[in-house]
Amino acid sequence: MSEALRIENLSKAFESQGVRKQILHKLNLTIEEREFVCVLGPSGCGKSTMLRCVAGFEKYEGVIYCNGKVVNKPSTDRIMVFQDYNQLFPWKTVEANVQYPLKVTGIKDKKELKRISDEYLAKVNLTGYQRYYPHELSGGMKQRVAIAKALALKPGIILMDEPFAALDAITRNKLQRELYQISTDEQLTVIFITHNIQEALTLGTRVLLMSEDGDIVIDRINTLEKPVKPSVKGYGEMWDLFSQGLEGNYPRENRGERRA
Amino acid sequence: MRKYRDLIIQVVFVIVCGVCWQLYAKSRNLMGFPSLDVIFNRLVYCFTNERRPILQYLFNSILSILKGLGIGALLALIFSSLSVSSHVFGILYNLVVSVFDLLPGVALLPILMITIGANDTSILVLVIHSVVWPMSRNLIDGFRTTPQIYVESGRNLGLNIAGMVFGIYIPSSFASILSGVKVGWARAWRGLISAEMIFGAAQSAGIGVFINNARTVWIDYPAVYAAIVLVIVVGVIVEYGIFLQIEKATIRKWGMVR
Ligand SMILES: Nc1ncnc2c1ncn2[C@@H]1O[C@H](COP(=O)(O)OP(=O)(O)OP(=O)(O)O)[C@@H](O)[C@H]1O
Numbered sequence: 001m002s003e004a005l006r007i008e009n010l011s012k013a014f015e016s017q018g019v020r021k022q023i024l025h026k027l028n029l030t031i032e033e034r035e036f037v038c039v040l041g042p043s044g045c046g047k048s049t050m051l052r053c054v055a056g057f058e059k060y061e062g063v064i065y066c067n068g069k070v071v072n073k074p075s076t077d078r079i080m081v082f083q084d085y086n087q088l089f090p091w092k093t094v095e096a097n098v099q100y101p102l103k104v105t106g107i108k109d110k111k112e113l114k115r116i117s118d119e120y121l122a123k124v125n126l127t128g129y130q131r132y133y134p135h136e137l138s139g140g141m142k143q144r145v146a147i148a149k150a151l152a153l154k155p156g157i158i159l160m161d162e163p164f165a166a167l168d169a170i171t172r173n174k175l176q177r178e179l180y181q182i183s184t185d186e187q188l189t190v191i192f193i194t195h196n197i198q199e200a201l202t203l204g205t206r207v208l209l210m211s212e213d214g215d216i217v218i219d220r221i222n223t224l225e226k227p228v229k230p231s232v233k234g235y236g237e238m239w240d241l242f243s244q245g246l247e248g249n250y251p252r253e254n255r256g257e258r259r260a
Numbered sequence: 261m262r263k264y265r266d267l268i269i270q271v272v273f274v275i276v277c278g279v280c281w282q283l284y285a286k287s288r289n290l291m292g293f294p295s296l297d298v299i300f301n302r303l304v305y306c307f308t309n310e311r312r313p314i315l316q317y318l319f320n321s322i323l324s325i326l327k328g329l330g331i332g333a334l335l336a337l338i339f340s341s342l343s344v345s346s347h348v349f350g351i352l353y354n355l356v357v358s359v360f361d362l363l364p365g366v367a368l369l370p371i372l373m374i375t376i377g378a379n380d381t382s383i384l385v386l387v388i389h390s391v392v393w394p395m396s397r398n399l400i401d402g403f404r405t406t407p408q409i410y411v412e413s414g415r416n417l418g419l420n421i422a423g424m425v426f427g428i429y430i431p432s433s434f435a436s437i438l439s440g441v442k443v444g445w446a447r448a449w450r451g452l453i454s455a456e457m458i459f460g461a462a463q464s465a466g467i468g469v470f471i472n473n474a475r476t477v478w479i480d481y482p483a484v485y486a487a488i489v490l491v492i493v494v495g496v497i498v499e500y501g502i503f504l505q506i507e508k509a510t511i512r513k514w515g516m517v518r
């Protein structure tokens with residue numbers, strides 16, 4: 001396996017109302033290609049901030065390498081999928097939303113664009129919805145389009161910030177299964193932020209916990225048998241570990257970066 | 261159903277107004293208050309007769325307004341893009357817009373006459389003046405309220421400034437741009453006709469000149485009314501035939517307005 005992303009000594013502070021607040025302190029993290037890394041952590045600990053630094057949306061201290069190149073601005077090799085349903089452009093059809101980034105990156109041939117968008121919309125089970133406008137879709141369908149749009153670009157890494165958080169439980173489970181299938185088929189490299197332990201254990205090949213003060217305090221390879229169900233061996237222990245961790249009770253010796 | 265009923269109410273109202281008009285006009289027989297059939301006949305006469313080439317006048321007005329709208333919209337686009345990308349330009353332009361937006365174009369006429377002269381350029385400047393400020397207001401407003409998530413989606417694709425403006429900011433602000441164009445058009449259309457009436461015969465005489473001539477030269481009041489009817493018809497066509505259709509083909513289709 002080769003390295004997809006390396007974060008070295010990432011620090012980030014925000015200044016608001018004249019008060020400087022340090023969110024991330026010298027965070028280190030290395031992600032290999034084809035890893036599906038789920039990040040858990042209490043609200044406000046800095047998960048989105050880390051992801052936004054990786055995406056290139058924020059200035060930061062430290063260094064982030066993506067495929068060996070230093071990250072200093074957004075780029076299509078790191079595509080963000082947001083939590084907000086309204087990330088699609090309402091003025092474009094489903095199909096045009098998927099095609100637009102491809103056009104921007106230089107694919108001009110109409111047939112080729114059509115072929116790619118059809119292929120990826122099929123992967124997220126949206127064949128037949130090509131001509132719909134986003135406002136004619138449900139929240140779950142919009143998130144599927146957003147995923148198809150990200151996949152179609154074949155980015156080095158996909159950054160997902162709680163993409164399913166606003167969905168109802170049934171839709172959420174369905175999308176988890178779909179995403180799991182796609183990620184194994186396509187051998188995706190993903191950072192996936194979530195509040196949901198079940199979701200992290202289902203999707204992740206590796207699961208991290210970020211503590212209240214923005215450190216990665218648990219870093220586990222997910223060895224649970226796939227497909228992950230609450231009944232598989234070891235599920236309960238993993239669940240307890242992260243559930244305790246989210247409340248601030250994590251094994252202190254695990255501090256710092258995982259060394260394989 | 262309700263829509264249908266509303267339409268009937270409106271039609272009945274218009275008919276009642278027409279009948280009242282007709283009765284009054286017939287009973288008094290005033291020169292300044294011709295009956296509807298006289299106005300209508302005059303309109304037909306103006307359409308067909310060389311001596312009152314109303315369509316030629318109308319065409320001139322529409323041409324000036326299209327030119328003015330085009331240039332005004334372009335200027336508004338450039339200045340608005342600059343003012344959202346540069347803070348200093350933004351605050352200065354904001355000031356300029358608030359000052360000039362309050363100034364009726366007709367009030368500028370004496371100055372334009374003395375500096376530029378009573379010609380087409382003055383009229384063009386006036387139309388641009390009526391368009392540029394309200395459009396800028398709406399554009400800037402639309403740009404500023406473009407949802408962060410669209411902006412970030414655009415940045416994620418590595419779009420440059422032009423790509424962001426045309427790919428993200430403009431479509432996302434389409435609703436306010438459209439209302440800016442509407443306000444701009446309405447002001448320009450009114451401003452233009454007033455200016456034409458004040459100028460008298462400019463180089464290419466518009467419908468305002470026609471009205472003025474009908475009143476002072478030809479002493480033909482039915483023609484004045486015919487011109488007014490035409491001005492209203494153009495307004496209605498633009499409002500329902502053009503703006504409404506654009507709205508239906510864009511923001512309504514996109515679900516960006518209720
Ligand atoms: N633009 C900003 N300006 C000032 N403070 C910010 C900004 N963005 C984030 N913060 C602060 O940084 C901290 C971390 O925010 P972040 O969004 O990364 O948390 P999170 O872990 O993603 O939380 P959640 O799980 O609720 O999404 C919060 O305390 C927040 O107030």
Ligand SMILES: [Mg+2]
Binds near residue numbers: 047
């Ligand atoms: Mg967050």
